[in-house]
Each structure stands twice: as structure tokens, then as C-alpha cells.
Amino acid sequence: MAELRTETMTVNMGPQHPSTHGVLRLVLELDGEVIKSAMPTIGYLHTGIEKTAEQKKWQQVIPLVERMDYLGAQSNSLAYALCVEKLLGLEMPQRVKDIRVLMAELQRISSHLIWLGTHGLEVGAVSMLFYCVRERELLMNINELIAGFRFFPSYIRIGGLREDLPRGFHETVTAFLERFPTKIDEFEGLLTKNDVYRRRTENVGVLTLEEAFDWGLVGPIARASGSEYDVRKYFPYCGYETYDFTVPTAIEGDVYARYRVRIAEMRQSVSLCTQALARISPTGVWACDDSRVVPPPKDKVYSEMEALIQHFLIYSQGFTVPAGDAYVPVEGPRGEHGCYVVSDGTNRPWRVKMRAPSFMAIQALPYIVREGLIADVVAVIGSTDVVMGDCDR
Amino acid sequence: MDAASVIATLQPLVPGASYEVGKSVDFATVYVPVDKLVETCQALRDTPSLAFNVLVEVTAADYLPREPRFEVVYHLLSVPNRLRLRLKVRTSVGASVPTVQGVWRSAGWLERETWDMFGIVFDGHPDLRRLLMPEDWDGHPARKDYPVQIRKTAQTYEPLEVTEAEFKANIERDRVKRTH
Numbered sequence: 001m002a003e004l005r006t007e008t009m010t011v012n013m014g015p016q017h018p019s020t021h022g023v024l025r026l027v028l029e030l031d032g033e034v035i036k037s038a039m040p041t042i043g044y045l046h047t048g049i050e051k052t053a054e055q056k057k058w059q060q061v062i063p064l065v066e067r068m069d070y071l072g073a074q075s076n077s078l079a080y081a082l083c084v085e086k087l088l089g090l091e092m093p094q095r096v097k098d099i100r101v102l103m104a105e106l107q108r109i110s111s112h113l114i115w116l117g118t119h120g121l122e123v124g125a126v127s128m129l130f131y132c133v134r135e136r137e138l139l140m141n142i143n144e145l146i147a148g149f150r151f152f153p154s155y156i157r158i159g160g161l162r163e164d165l166p167r168g169f170h171e172t173v174t175a176f177l178e179r180f181p182t183k184i185d186e187f188e189g190l191l192t193k194n195d196v197y198r199r200r201t202e203n204v205g206v207l208t209l210e211e212a213f214d215w216g217l218v219g220p221i222a223r224a225s226g227s228e229y230d231v232r233k234y235f236p237y238c239g240y241e242t243y244d245f246t247v248p249t250a251i252e253g254d255v256y257a258r259y260r261v262r263i264a265e266m267r268q269s270v271s272l273c274t275q276a277l278a279r280i281s282p283t284g285v286w287a288c289d290d291s292r293v294v295p296p297p298k299d300k301v302y303s304e305m306e307a308l309i310q311h312f313l314i315y316s317q318g319f320t321v322p323a324g325d326a327y328v329p330v331e332g333p334r335g336e337h338g339c340y341v342v343s344d345g346t347n348r349p350w351r352v353k354m355r356a357p358s359f360m361a362i363q364a365l366p367y368i369v370r371e372g373l374i375a376d377v378v379a380v381i382g383s384t385d386v387v388m389g390d391c392d393r
Numbered sequence: 394m395d396a397a398s399v400i401a402t403l404q405p406l407v408p409g410a411s412y413e414v415g416k417s418v419d420f421a422t423v424y425v426p427v428d429k430l431v432e433t434c435q436a437l438r439d440t441p442s443l444a445f446n447v448l449v450e451v452t453a454a455d456y457l458p459r460e461p462r463f464e465v466v467y468h469l470l471s472v473p474n475r476l477r478l479r480l481k482v483r484t485s486v487g488a489s490v491p492t493v494q495g496v497w498r499s500a501g502w503l504e505r506e507t508w509d510m511f512g513i514v515f516d517g518h519p520d521l522r523r524l525l526m527p528e529d530w531d532g533h534p535a536r537k538d539y540p541v542q543i544r545k546t547a548q549t550y551e552p553l554e555v556t557e558a559e560f561k562a563n564i565e566r567d568r569v570k571r572t573h
């Protein structure tokens with residue numbers, strides 16, 4: 001009998017494939033429907049933000065870093081601001097810390113909503129996208145309220161916040177927080193016990209804890225494999241140690257476990273937001289009192305010579321940061337967003353590097369999808385929640 | 394755990410290595426001699442009192458007029474011990490740094506990106522190709538002597554081969570078609 005000849009087939013997935021979350025290209029080597037190897041190609045969205053940041057003054061880098069991970073914009077700027085503040089040795093007032101926590105948690109919900117919508121869409125639950133984007137619209141409105149910009153508010157600044165909270169802020173956020181838990185129930189009603197969804201996600205893309213750590217994955221992906229590591233608990237910043245919340249985990253390590261972890265994270269975020277909002281007074285301080293970094297109040301600028309000079313210096317030359325380097329991690333929606341900043345003591349950063357969780361997730365992707373089916377690739381990419389802007393920077 | 398106690402733990406495990414405490418404002422920084430890097434990393438990962446099981450980040454910084462010019466920076470995380478550590482390795486153009494991919498698999502792309510951006514060669518890296526920049530790119534953009542704004546001709550295929558007369562005839566034909 002003649003021997004059956006088999007050949008592998010090479011298939012290009014992306015960079016314009018709708019389920020690759022932006023411009024990720026995967027070269028898959030297939031044996032029938034089974035994946036023999038996968039090779040991701042990234043860099044299509046590389047815009048040299050880190051190089052550009054070296055030419056800008058310290059405060060001007062905030063809008064730049066927000067454009068890296070465009071779905072979790074404020075966790076980037078929070079990491080950068082905390083890092084520069086560490087070099088400057090600044091300590092924020094309690095109200096600023098609480099507002100930053102609130103912003104970071106709202107951003108996490110916003111990012112998880114886009115993840116849930118697109119992930120649902122990709123595995124066949126098309127209506128998820130409409131429900132999720134509807135809720136995200138309310139968060140965009142909150143961004144618009146605080147900054148006039150819906151995607152990249154640049155509200156978190158070095159030395160505090162851009163300005164005080166606007167009128168009607170508490171009412172808007174409260175309305176969202178009261179409405180949202182029932183919406184999470186709705187999302188769960190659509191997916192958690194959905195037989196089709198579970199069959200597509202259970203035991204798919206399994207990653208053990210050791211493998212996750214070995215690949216540098218420390219965010220929700222590792223927590224779905226049994227890790228309890230969360231930057232907010234292990235290395236608290238912005239006063240997270242004073243909040244009452246738990247870190248959701250699962251042990252299965254498959255796509256379905258990552259889904260459950262992220263859903264539970266949204267519930268914890270709602271609780272964190274409620275606690276933070278209760279602590280924030282409608283008006284109060286919105287920046288620290290360090291005159292090197294924070295411009296003096298407007299009435300003093302018009303009446304005092306020193307204040308006018310300081311105002312002019314901050315807006316024309318910027319401020320200088322003591323020489324040295326610092327790395328500050330925050331828990332972003334995708335995992336550990338870290339910012340490594342080197343200063344040479346001038347008014348511009350010497351080096352800015354963001355630690356990109358999506359970069360690590362895509363690196364591990366060939367390993368996660370190996371020997372799986374081609375249809376599972378889409379589910380796995382969705383479950384790792386990659387943002388190509390974050391990956392390519 | 395400060396840098397001095399990390400070094401005290403490491404010294405008996407990696408004989409002959411001379412470590413140096415680095416200045417830092419956040420967590421311990423240790424300068425590692427380049428020839429003992431892999432052994433040091435192995436010891437940092439496998440010693441239970443340290444147990445740095447996650448390599449969070451590899452990057453570099455270019456301090457141009459200074460020699461040696463580059464510092465490769467490794468950020469380590471120990472989940473069991475709730476510790477962070479920064480390793481620094483000094484290197485320069487023409488020299489190389491051994492890869493730590495044998496210790497942590499996550500080093501693969503991180504080192505590849507560092508090579509792409511700074512041109513720092515990682516010895517023993519199996520796949521040191523361009524990652525973020527196009528494959529035919531010249532130079533390493535994150536170096537300080539690399540210009541910020543450059544002009545590079547777009548990579549295109551052969552131009553469409555029509556003569557001027559054919560081009561004009563095409564336009565004329567198109568115009569005639571549309572007017573009828």
C-alpha cells in the first residue's frame with residue numbers, strides 16, 4: 001500500500017484579520033487543522049514613542065505614554081507619573097491618591113469591557129460587543145467630563161492631577177456604579193453558562209502557573225492559572241493597601257478561567273470605585289504643594305512676582321528631575337504596566353521605557369496555541385487581551 | 394532586602410564574581426560583571442531565599458559620551474518573596490552580553506527588542522532578528538547618536554511601467570469614456 005503523503009500548510013493570519021486586535025500577523029504552520037508552529041510578527045504599530053519621549057519635557061510625555069496602551073490609557077500615565085514622582089521624591093495628598101485609584105479602576109472596567117466585547121464577538125457571541133460598548137460609552141462620557149477628551153484624558157499629571165473634579169462628577173460616576181453591577185450580571189447571563197461559549201473556551205489554551213511566570217506573564221493570565229500576584233496587593237501604590245478588595249483567581253489556566261477572572265475583576269473594580277468615590281470630596285486639593293512641579297494658583301500669578309516667574313518657568317522650560325533611575329509598576333488592565341525612567345538631571349527624560357504586558361503575551365502566544373486547533377487561535381488571542389499599541393509602542 | 398544582602402547571598406554561590414551596589418531610589422540595584430551574568434541569574438532564580446522567578450523586563454540605556462556606553466537593565470520579580478531587584482550590566486559597541494534565555498524564557502523577545510533598538514548583541518540568542526523595526530532597517534533607533542527625525546525612502550515595488558505617451562492616452566481614453 002502506498003504511504004499516505006502529508007504536507008504542512010502555511011497560513012498567514014493578519015495583519016488585517018479582524019480577530020487579531022489591531023495589526024498582529026501570525027504565520028501558522030498547519031497540519032490539517034492542528035497548529036504545528038506559529039510565528040507572530042509585530043512592529044506594524046511601532047511609532048517610536050520611547051524615542052520621542054526623550055525629546056519632550058517631563059510633563060509633555062504624559063499624552064505620549066497614554067497612546068501606547070490605548071485601551072488602558074490611564075494606567076500608563078499613572079505608572080509614568082508615579083515613576084517621575086519617585087525620582088522627585090514627591091508624596092501626593094490623600095485626595096489625589098483616591099482620585100487616581102478611581103480613575104485607574106474606571107479605566108480597568110473600560111478596558112475589560114472592550115476585551116469582553118471583542119472576545120465575545122470573535123468566538124461567535126456577536127451581541128456582546130454591542131452591550132459592552134454601550135456601557136463603555138458611559139465611561140467615555142466620564143472621561144469627557146473630566147478632560148474634554150474621551151480616549152486619552154491626560155488627567156493624571158506629574159505632581160497630581162490636571163485640575164479639580166468638574167461639577168456633577170460624583171453624580172455621573174455614582175449613576176454608572178449603581179447601574180453597572182446589573183450589567184455584569186447580564187453579561188454573565190449571556191456567556192458564563194452558555195454551552196457554546198464554554199465548549200469553545202474550556203480546556204483551550206491551557207497555561208500552568210510555572211509556564212506563565214517563565215514567560216513573564218503576571219497579570220490576569222497568571223491569575224487564571226492560580227497566581228495570586230497583583231501589584232496592588234504585593235507592592236501597593238496610591239494607597240491601595242487601605243482599600244478592601246480581593247484578587248480574583250482561578251486554577252484552570254484556560255480561556256474560560258481568564259474570562260471568569262476578568263469578570264470578577266470588574267466586580268472588584270466597581271467596589272473599589274465605590275470606596276474611592278466615598279472618600280473623595282467634591283472639591284479640594286488636586287495637586288501636591290511642591291512649587292518646583294506644580295504651577296502656582298492663578299490669582300497669585302496675577303498678584304505676586306515670584307509666582308509669575310515660577311509659572312513662566314514651569315510652562316517654558318519645564319522642571320528638572322534629579323539624576324537617577326526608577327521603575328514603578330502598576331496593575332494595569334492587562335497586567336503589570338511598569339515604567340522605567342532614567343533622568344540625567346535635566347528638564348527632559350534621558351530614557352523612558354514602558355513594560356508592555358501585551359508584548360509578553362504575544363511572545364508566549366506560539367507556546368499557548370501549540371498543538372491546538374486553528375479555531376482556538378482566535379479564542380486564545382482574545383483571552384490574552386493584547387493591545388497592539390501597547391505591544392509595539 | 395537591600396543590595397548588600399543580595400550580594401552577600403550571591404557571593405558564595407557564584408565564586409569569583411565582583412558585584413557592585415548601584416544607587417537607586419526604589420529597590421536594590423546590583424551591577425553584575427558580564428562574564429558572570431548567566432550564573433548569577435541562575436543563582437537568583439534557584440536560591441529559595443531569593444527565588445526571582447519572573448523576568449519582568451530587559452531594556453538598556455545609552456549614556457553616550459560615557460564609556461562603556463550602554464547599561465543593560467534587567468528587572469526581576471520574586472513572587473514568593475515579594476521582592477524586586479534590578480541587575481545592570483555595562484557593555485559597549487562591539488562587546489556582547491550573554492543571553493539569559495536559558496534561565497527565563499521571557500528573555501527571548503525582550504533581548505531581541507534591545508538588540509533591535511540599541512544594537513547590543515546577546516551571545517547565544519537563537520533568533521536575534523529585527524522585532525519592532527522593519528527587517529531591512531539600518532541602524533538602531535534608540536541610540537543617542539541616532540537622529541530623531543530621519544527621511545527614509547518608502548519601500549515600494551517597481552514603479553508601474555508606462556510611458557508618458559501611454560499614460561496620457563489612458564487618461565484621454567478614460568475622459569472619452571466618461572463623457573459618453
